[in-house]
């Protein structure tokens with residue numbers, strides 16, 4: 001019903017050090033991408049689903065197709081990958097969720113909170129969690145500039161939800177059209193920050209994320225993911 005999901009899986013997985021794209025890494029017998037697509041299917045059944053894959057990939061492409069999703073070759077950065085996926089969406093799509101494949105164990109309730117906020121008219125929706133570490137600022141030389149009050153900070157997760165026209169517009173404003181150059185705007189690491197930068201008149205609505213939506217990034221995250229899959233049975 002007008003909802004599409006873009007699952008970004010075109011990263012190299014360098015920080016994970018597994019010698020393969022992160023989305024292919026096995027977690028208890030299934031790849032990260034298969035876990036991610038199963039969670040998407042459970043939470044938003046029937047949604048048009050696009051998966052961005054690395055150039056030259058065949059494995060993730062096959063897994064995406066097997067799950068009923070459409071593979072699209074990603075770009076050099078996450079933002080470029082999202083832009084390429086958006087360019088393939090049918091006209092009938094009115095709302096888009098952008099989700100990291102690496103957050104493959106995201107609970108259905110998080111998707112539901114994001115979709116509910118979109119349905120009630122929010123143009124941009126971001127799931128967040130509280131900051132648990134004490135956070136300190138540094139200057140360009142790495143010298144301390146003081147402790148930052150964590151009560152006023154949140155950690156940002158995915159899926160992030162958007163009005164499709166708005167997401168298209170801010171991607172175009174950022175020069176992220178798929179047929180243009182590769183230059184990402186500096187400091188943009190997610191989709192909602194494009195809205196802030198290029199359409200600041202639109203509010204970004206925050207909903208509760210979940211610690212189980214953590215992004216598999218470093219080897220320890222894989223240990224946690226495997227334990228979590230086991231504990232879910």
Ligand code: C5P
Pocket residue numbers: 008009010011012022023052074075076077078079081082099100101102103215216217
């Ligand atoms: O590198 P990081 O973990 O922040 O990447 C977040 C997500 O963006 C991952 O799921 C990764 O596969 C995806 N990505 C992408 N295209 C890139 C870089 C990252 O789809 N060029």
